[in-house]
Amino acid sequence: MSEEDSFAVLDHGRGKWPYSVTWNWAAGSGPGRAIQLGGKWTDGTGVTENALFVDGRLHKIGDELEWAYDRADWLRPWRITGPRVEAEFHPFHEKAARTELGVVGNETHQCFGHFSGRAQADDGAWIGLDGLTGWAEEARNRW
Template identity: 70%
Template sequence: MRWTYDRGDWLRPWRIAGERVEAEFHPFHERVARTNLGVIASFGHFTGWAETDDGERVDLDGLTGWAEEARNRW
């Protein structure tokens, strides 16, 4: 999958594309953790679809969830 988003504006829609998914994530809340981990989490709604292993397309419109970018240092 390819995740495309704007690191300058975390509340802009994120695009998620791949062989079995075509979706957008529309954030409504941004959470930034100011630690060495550098976690950016956004909470929002999804639109689009995803395909199951059986080939069924599942509608994601209105699904509430979250997405994040984490920069871990170990």
């Protein structure tokens, strides 16, 4: 893989977190393209983590997204949609982690798979997401 086709995400928590919080997060990449999508913990704040990266340019997606997935079967396809995102995520592997320590707890389901669909760049062009490889997760925390 070339440097131009390599991508990374940074998880940098910030601010004051509520005692109980749930979030969704996803990212995928392929030659010349990458996507990062988030939700739930930023809902209603006017801030999002959503972006499309195409040929060296970052396109901010400021819309809140809808996440639909089956909590009884994490390997079923996930749908992530909004005005500029029409994505489906097809998992091939699930990693689950759970900790329960009374008032403190965590449950995370992180799935690895492939994306399909499309996302809209700032200039209005729809960019295909088919074949991007990545992950999607739901995390529930009490801390």
